[in-house]
Amino acid sequence: MNYLRLLAWIVLGLVSTTVAGQDIGDTANEGRELYNVNQCWQCHGYEGQGGAAVRIAPTIYPFIAFATLVRHTNLMPAYSPDVLSDEDLQKIFEFVRAVPEPPAIEDIPELSGIQ
C-alpha cells in the first residue's frame, strides 16, 4: 500500500459519513478495553497521546485511513484481521475519536510560559 493510495483513502474518508450504528459512549468504552488488551498503549500511550509512536487521539482521520495504517504500515507492526478483527478495530477507532481534547496551553501554567 503506497502513500498515494493512502492519501486517496483519506480524502474519500473525509467526505464519508460512515459511523458505527451503536452508541458512541458504549462503543468507545469497549474500544478503550480493546485498546488496552491489544497493547496499543505501549507505543501510543494510554490516552493515545503518543510516546514511542505518534499521537493518535483525538484522531482527525476517518476510519478507512486509521485501518489502513494499522493493517499496512512502514513503521508499526502490521495487525492483520486474523488477530484484530474489523469489528474490534472499529471499536478502537471509536475510542481514539472519543478521547477529549486536552486543556489549552493557556490553561496550563507549566506550558504557557515556554518560549
Next chain:
Amino acid sequence: MKDEEKPEGVNRREFLSTATAGVAAAALTKPAVAQEGGATNGQEDAVSPLTAAQEAMESDTPDGYGADEAMEYFVRHPGSDFMVDVIKDIGFDFMTTNPGSSFRGLHESVVNYGKNTAPELLTCTHEEQAVAMAHGYSKATAGQPLAVLVHSTVGLQHASMAIYNAWCDRSPMLILGGNHLEATERRTGVEWSHSAQDAARVVRDYTKWDDAPLSLQGFSESMARAYKISTTPPMGPVVVIIDGHLQEGEVGDQAPTIPGVAPTQPPHGDLSALDEAARWLVEAESPAIAVDLMAHNQDGIDALIELAEELQAPVYNQFGRVNFPNTHYLSQGANVIAQADVVLGLELYDTWGILNTVRDRVHRDSLRTARPDVRVIDIGVKDLFTKSNYQSFQRYNAADLSIAGDGQTSLPALTEAVRRHMTRARRASNAQREERWRAAHALARTASVDAARYGWDSSPVSTARLYMELWDLVKDRDWALVSDDNSQSRWARRLWSVDQHYQYIGRSGGAGLGYGAPSALGAALAHRDAGRLAINIQRDGDMMYVPGTFWTAAYHKIPMLTVMHNNRGYHQEFMHLQRMAARRQRGIDGSSHVGNELNNPAPDFAQITAGMGVWSEGPITDPKDLKAALVRAIDVVDQGEPALVDVVCQPR
C-alpha cells in the same frame, strides 16, 4: 596534573629514602640452624651478625617480638603505600570500589597511609555501580577520570558491562584489579578462584589498554601510561592489574620513582583537508551539521556555535554530549540531514545511520534517507583507535572527505577556513537561511509545547507532565540532568533550556541497563561541590539492576533528586514482543507482559530506597499530587541529602 597532599609527615623523597635505607628486604635471612645430626655438639655455634634489615626491624619492633618473628608479622613499608603515592601524584579525587581481598593491601594503604583523601574511597554495592559512577563523573567534569578498584576476576566480570558502556561512550577511567599471579603464594580456595593468568583478558575487547606490572617501578610507569591513554581522544577505560604480592610485600630496596604525566594534546584534522571541507560547506546550497560526541567542554559548544552561525547551517545534535544549545535557532531535528547537499559530521558515532535506515521487517532492507548526491565530511577520532570484536563501531560509511582528528580541536581551524572561503554573495544569502531556521526552530518548539498537553491530566502520569512540572521548579536555578531522556519522549531536550555542557549527561554508550542510577550518582557527586541540583529521571527497569546505588548515595551523602519514570516494566521489550506477536499473528492480546513486566507485585521503589536511608515518597499516580512531592524532595536535596519520588508513568 594535580598536586596532591601527601600523608602527613611523609613526602615522596622521604618515603623513598626510608625505603632504601636498609629496611627489611623481601627475602628473610634464616636464623642459624642446628648442625647435621640434630643434636648440638655442646658448643655454641658462632652467631651470624644481624643483617641491616634485621637490625632496623629489631629497633622498631613492638615489645615482645624478636626481629625474625617481627618480619613474619609486620610490614613497615608495604608496596601499596607506594602505589598510593603514585595514585595521589596522578590525581584522583575519588576511587569507587566494592571491596575484595585481592586488593586488601591497596585498600588499607588508601585508608590509613593515604588518609582516605584524594582519593576518597566510595563504597559501592556492585562493581557495575563502581564503574558506572566513574562513567557519570567523567561526563559531568568534562572528562576527568576516576579510579575504580575491583577484583580482577569476579570483580571485572561484574564490572564488564559497565566497562563496555564506558568504552562505547568514550569515557575515561582507570580500573585497578587485584590478582595473585604467583601460584605458590595463593591461599587455598578463594584466592585460586580469584586469580587469573591474564586477568584483564575478560575486558580487553572493550578497554583501550591494560597491563599487569610485576614491580613497583613497573606499576608507577604503567599508571602514568594508563592515565595518558585513557584521557587521550578517543577516550576510554584502561585496566592495571595490581598483584597481591606487590601490594603486600615490602618495598625493600626496589627504590621506585614516580614519573611525570604530561596529558596528550589531542590532534586536529589535517589543515589542507579542513580547508577543502570549508570550501564545500561555503559552496553548499543547503549545508547541515550533525554532531554527537564532539564537545569535551563548554569551549566545544562555543566553537560549534561560531561555525554554525558563520555558515547559517542547521545543527542536528545527537546529544552524546551537549554539543550545541537546544535554545539556539540553528538547533534542528534529524530532518535537516535528509535535505542537505553537504553534511558535516563531527565525532559521529554512526555516520551511516544518519544517512540511511534499516527497516524492522521480516526482510530487513536498507533505505537511503539522505539525498543520493549528498557529500559527507566526516571529522573525528574513531579511525585512530578501534577494536573489532564488539560491533559498536556501527556500519561502514563511505565519506567523501574523511578527516582524522579531534572534532572540538579541529573546529577553530575549520571555522577560520570557512571565513577565508566565504563570499559576499554567500553571506548575503545567509540572511535568508537565518530567517528560515529561526522560523523552523520556533515552529518545532511550538509543536512540542502543544504535544506536551496531550495526556496532561492522565493517570498514569504523562512524561510530559512529569518533566514540565519539574522544569517549572528548577528552571531558575543551576541544575543538571544526570540521566538520559530518550525513554521519556525527549521532553528535556525538546522543552527545557539546555545550553551548558554539564546540563545533560547523554546516553550510556552501549545501551546496557544498570547504567542509569550509578552514572547519575557519579555525575551528582561531581555537581555536589558546584552546589548544583542534580536531577535523575530514573527508569524502573534500570534501577532493579543496581538498587544499592541508593545506599551509596545515602552513605556518602551525595545530594541527588531522583524522580522515577515508573512504567512498571522493561518497556522497550514490551514493544519488541508486541512486534513479534503481530508479525506472527498471535498473542497480541495477552503475551507481551510475559518476561517483561515489573508488576504483580509492583516494586515499591519508595520503600526500597527508604530502606537504604534515602528520603522517599510515592508511588504517585495522580498528577495533581506531583508538584507538592517534588517540592518536598527538592528541599531535602538542598539540605545535602538524596531524595526519591516514585511516579507511576505512561510508557514513554
